[in-house]
Amino acid sequence: MKPRLEQILEDLEQATSLDHLQSALEAIRDHFRVDHTVYHWVNSAGEQYGCGTYAPEWAAHYQEKDYLRIDPVVQGCFQRFHPVDWKDLDWTSRAARAFQEEARAFGVGKQGFSVPLRGPNGQFALFTVNHNCDDDTWERFTEVHRRGMILVAYYCNQKALEFEPGRSPEPSQGLSPREVDALTLLALGQSRAQVADALSISEHTLRVYIESARFKLGALNTTHAVARAISRGLIVV
């Protein structure tokens, strides 16, 4: 049975080590029914670490050969903030083609969707979903799942940032009173129209408040956000 994304994120939330992040990535792979999921962190000094489901031999080979320098996914996402389909990257150079061939030999699929991630102090990481299938199948897959992949990518990165040695904890931004009001009314079973009316805002505005609260709570959808807000004691119903 494929694991539910909500459950995966609950487990990720509790994660206290890279081993847990590794388990989450495996579960995410199973959820999306793809060949691989990878989280790859690169700091400004070129140091890197990764978690995920690529063959350990590939990861070791990649490091040994210093493939950061030619990997079109890293090169194409560094200094960018939009998600990319690997087809949109430049694989035309001889080095890139050779790199791609080697990767394939280690079981890396030809299709990929990567999300560039950025944290404080120039932190850079990539979250990638990788698979082997034809172009049409892949396009249908990304069309359905791209928002889910983007959210999961950010939640993985937030967790990874917590593990950074010597990191001073980020001041928690928390929810604003408006977001708390909106989630409380939703938790009480009111419709979006009723909530918007009660808060004297448009439904568009309400949607943005909910979207924003959802991200701060590490949730996938509104129901999940309400559940998390309740379990964390942020709202009382």
Place this chain on the structure above:
Amino acid sequence: MLRYIYAEDLKNEPLLRDTMFRDRADQFKTRLGWEVAVNDAGEERDEYDDLNPLYVIWQRADGTHGGSMRFLPTVGRCMVNEHFLNLTDGVRIESPLIWECTRFCLTRGAEPTVAAALMLAGGEILDRFALRHFVGVFDARMVRIYRRIGSSPTVLGASGTGRDAISVGLWEFSQDAKERVARQAGLSPALSEMWFKQAFGRGQPQRFAMTG
């Protein structure tokens, strides 16, 4: 044509870059009287231009700037969360599915189609990068322009009155809205798509290409 350029790549487009920052000075300082800094070269730049934002620029046939806007992710540093919390009821708008759009600028005497072309580009970005909303900062004059091109934002809050008003607003884009804006811009969806792909890939050589 519509160009999509990250700040770090502007150096490859000196004419487009310089005319954009000068047009911004003309719009925000000279015409609107905003408290923005203009440098000795007559260019308006702020700290957010240093965060490698993505610019969408209407480039005129002579290579100069016709209009532009600037995008930053709301999960990083951005204007709405650092300067305009008073206009969003104190809500920090923060999501990987929401980008901020600021410095919407039109060169003096720009054709009415330019604003529509920029909005169309905004629609492309929303669609193709799987975003849900843009949150933007704009002046009172823009409210009329947005209405005319059929792409009015939902206003979250405004400060000041009359022509001095500054608003924070929100865009969503239905397929209908995108088609409407494309008609207003006099651009075919196919052309718009081609410009987007030219900027973001499908086999286009990029500056990172290594020749092995």
